[in-house]
Amino acid sequence: GHTAKLFSCPYHAWSYDTDGRLVAIPDDYGFEGLDRAASGLVALPVAEKYGLIFVTPAPGDDNNAIDIDAMLAGLGEDIDSYGIGAMAHQETRVVRRRMNWKLMSDTFWEAYHIKVLHAQNVAPLFVKNLAIFDAFGRNTRYIGVRKSIEKLRDLPQEKWDLIPHTTILMNLFPNTILVMQSDHAEIYRIFPEKHAGESVVAVSVLAPAPSPKWSRTMDLLLGVVDQDFTLGEGIQHNFESGAIRKVMYARYENALEHFHRSIREAIEES
Template sequence: MRRETHGELSERIFALIDGKTTDLAPEVYLNPVEGYTSPEKLEQEMRTLFRQYPLLMGMSCRIPEPGDYFTDDNTGVPMVVIRGDDGKVNAFVNVCTHRGARVLEGEGKAGRLISCPYHAWAFDRAGCLVKVPDAESFAGVDLETCGLTVLPCEERDGLIWVLPTPGGVIELDKDLNGLADELSSYGYDTYHHYETRTIRQKINWKGIMDTFLEPYHFAALHRDTVAPIFFANMCLFDGFGPHLREVFPRKTIEKMRDQPKSEWDAVTYSAIVYVLFPNTAFVMQADHVEIWRIFPVPGKPDESVTHLEFYIPEPVTSESARRHWDNNMDLVIRTVQEEDFPTGEGIQSGYHSGARSHVIYGRNEPALMHFERSVSEALDTAG
């Protein structure tokens, strides 16, 4: 984050603390429960939000060397993301152009030739078809056009983005609506991937996103875990197109008042959450980064899959460091699984009860409003 942004955000935080308030929306907002229960709405979201917007796939360090790859099936489009021999990150539909078999599974290191397990058609790391057993039997087929189907992909400033629609275009400066420069300032290209864990819950995917969109619940739900560390019901909110940024100040930020303004550091004394539309909560902590990638389950509006990726600034070189990061990750997982997600499952059940047609967002929950409006606007625009 640029030095001037640290100062600006810090001044706004101190104004909230002194005023015993939080950033406020102009008025309350009623959000229809249907968006959390309707199979038709979910199908529209899958078709629009998860096919027409660039998705953050993680940091570059997930695949640091040529041949390193991972697969992803969360959008309904089977994808493989691989670093090519030239160091460039490529993304393809994970479907062999012969008979449609998957060419790679899971994650790992691919050989220089990626051989389909079905009939051994082989592709290079750039997706080109380079070997066909008994090629004479395919006379009349232009095999040069039978490479893996390319997906738009861009790697920038240590982050990997993929658009799950062949033929689409990624324009990050435009797509990020003013956030590109701020994200580039953190030096993510030097981070290291520590671990990824996957959580499946009986909660609509937007219900999981909602977890990151207000601190109003800290005092009650997180009384003994989060509330002793962070100010409850207090955060900064800024929208960037459909994306948003929240700053949750730690109580220790009061110590910063005694420092020169030129040394104010919003990251050290806050958790900064970037919600990267449509489905990523990017949590910048003082000593690590959490990327929460949240997906619906096709046909099941009351289920979701969450991938938590932990990134750290230095590689782990000792058992004590490993214990430290294991404890950190365990604490995060334990908090959401024992507090947030059980509450969320109860909420999801309540949505299906028919007791309420809408839920109410207070003026102290502007990020919730911004996210839900962004979803609605995207769906309305797509038609």
């Protein structure tokens, strides 16, 4: 990766070092008497744990304002066990779609659609409409079960390993989705755009070592989510028509219920 030594504003070329201190002002005679020490970049709370960096957009008094384990509400132990801290960023691609950010997230929180929508790619790998849901505070862990899990029946329990036989999806509330696959991890960071019916997602692959195969992995996973998002744009269009007043969730869509209930709770608290 690249190592930046300076950040320069593209408007007037004021420049800052990596600690956010103001170090250069073109034609600085126009700013005689400026307190440079008090004119640095705005500091945001940031914290790092389990191989992930957490930041909040609200300025804080210090960089210790984020309590990661409190926020993860018990999910941190899981994330730690997957070894994501030993992985490195391989690639990020950005996808923009005409759908609400919550609808973009919704596609990850039920296994009901996989057999139908993904019949030509991932559906044959998974047990039909089966997943395990657990809530960790407002976060979610959702485990899709691969058909290969049947192989574990013939092994003693101490040799059982869940990761090769599942896809483990975690919602780090509200808008980051961390997915543990058999040999790599994926991160989806979903953000609303200017219009409520538009969103953008940055999709990243994390893996133990660089390889040309990760680009192919990215192609495959974007091919799957493209099916979800293309259909989602149609759903968004239908929602905006005003004809659909409510949606129904089945008993096996409890992860979706938890996601939307958590959003309502967070909005009422803020």
